[in-house]
Amino acid sequence: MEKEIALADIPTMAAAINAGVNRVELNANLEVGGLTPDPDTVVKAVQLAAKSDIDLVVMIRPRAGNFNYNYDEIETMRRSILTFKSLGVQTVTFGIVDEKGRLARHHMLKLLEASKPMKVVCHMAFDAIDSTCQLQALQWLHQYGVIRVLTHGGALQAGIEETLPHLQEIVAMAPKGLTIMPGGGVSYMNAIEIAAVLGVKDVHGSKIVRLP
Template sequence: MILEICVDDVAGLEAAVRGGADRIELCAALSGGGVTPSAGFMQRAATYGLPVSVMIRPRAGDFVFTRDEADVMKRDIDAARVAGLSGVVIGASRADGSLDMLLLEELRRHADGLDMTLHRAFDVAPDMEEALEAAISLGFPRVLTSGGARSALEGIETLARLSDVAKGRIVIMPGAGVRPQSVQALLDRFPITEIHASCSAMPSYDPESMVAKLGFTGAGRKATDEAAVRQLKAILTSRHKGGVAL
């Protein structure tokens, strides 16, 4: 049972490692859904001895990328490789929301030798079963998905259906809003081998500080909660061993 924790700063990275994460998804600006982190952050993440997958997304917003953006994405894949990280998290859509098979194949070839995750661009696909077959044909080991809902718990029935369709050909990794309080419902509904969470909480800061007054705190920014990571890891470990999660 693999617990992947997504983080967007060094403090979050350290909290995830201390809490027992099995794999890290490295991002910047998680409040906007996550974009590619800096080369310096990639290099720092490489020193922790854990598998690290880097979000390859040049901007927030939709997943319809121009040729110039595709070139940036390939350079960011190169940066992840140079940093010595184990994988990349990629996705791309056409204007109708379907997967951009040509660009994804191009990025897949460029990332050859790295672990790959298809990110939640999958969730905007108009036909998720068709998108799943496309992801399998492209050779993705896993897809990160909420079942097309705002949270994995809300999309639980779709996730269960996708798991049935996958038949072990690709890992369905639930993500979005996964917390210690909600994970048991997912575990009880369909077979899970990998799960994705941020385990984040609102950081405390002084609203009267100049940093806050000048708008530098970052709207919606959250911090990784080490205790939540540890609790989630304990539930997954107990489940894997056949025990009773408390």
Template sequence: MTGKRILFEAPVYTHEAAILAAANGVDRLELCADFGEGGTTPSAGLLKVIKRQVPVPVFVMIRPRGGDFMYSPGELEAMLADIKILGDVGADGFVFGALHSTGKVDVDACKRLLEAAQDKPCTFHRAFDKVPDQFTALESIVSLGFKRILTSGGKNRVSEGLSVLTELLTRAANRVTVLPGGGLTAEDLVHLNQSGFLREVHSSCKYFRPSEGSQQKSEVRLSLLDQTEGKVLTVDPALVQSFRNTLDDLR
């Protein structure tokens, strides 16, 4: 028991999810678009409305497309513009990352994005899990001035990357916050908390509710993902509350 509250961040993709997450124990939102691509830049309008209705900070994903994390000059310009636009309508922080084709951190691109964010905190997202060497990347990201790193330990899920995550938490110490996320479970939390450096966690507590459009043609499919067709992505309030209770029990 450390006595210190562990911060709970949830990625959200819809207005409904943002409201429910903030009302049921989430301390910070990561606002994204395009669940199927793992998150892209959301609309300024959505951010503006959410900021008027939630009491918690909202960090915003800056990613112009899915596929990879190597950006052309034009895409980088769009990212810089999005930081300005979304910052002006209330973003409390930003979430982004850029890589070279070798998998190493694109230091120059990240510097430009960090400069555009000015004094707002920035998270290096799970592009970190695609690099060949997480420990070398950690040092690059610390040197750049990111405030946190979202990671599953270089694996698909936190449970598979626990040993690397534990080492990252220890090496990062108080220089940067390592934010475990990616299929995070209660069992993972107990293990990670033993490092003594677990300060924040990232979990979606997602739920796909059936669409209320019962009279619409079900045979017409507009989504490439079977998981989302005819459903609305939101969060499960009970899961959020349960996760929050688990975190509080760790103190």
């Protein structure tokens, strides 16, 4: 099982690596769901990930709230992507959803182009996509090279147990080769059970391993 932890500082990253995580999603401001971290922290995280031989994913999210960004916010995201690429980051995560609850493809394309040759993950912005548009979104993301989708299967206010049925539908809908990774309420206490129910190998959470 690939255990990915969401965290926001280097001491926690070091502790998580010692506790057995396979992958780190680096954020700032986890209390609002994670925002773009500062370059100094990213540099240290890149070094620690390389030294520890684990994967590092860096969050690209300019503000809290919805995922419908204006031109200036998208430009800020693009500049962050280019900066982190120059710092040695190999994977970034982002998502943009329009006011109608659809994947904002033209904005996504702009950021996907800026990300090359880095790998790209779509984060929980996916859950803001209308359920009737999610199959099409999964197909599009896979077509344009996104490797993984992080999803709670519904609103974060709902417990993971409540969203499991829709998560099962998302896993079934996903094109072959696109990894679906459950998150939001997944922890070291329930990860094995959730992965088994969904038939997935990747799990995500801020408590995916027990930290000291």
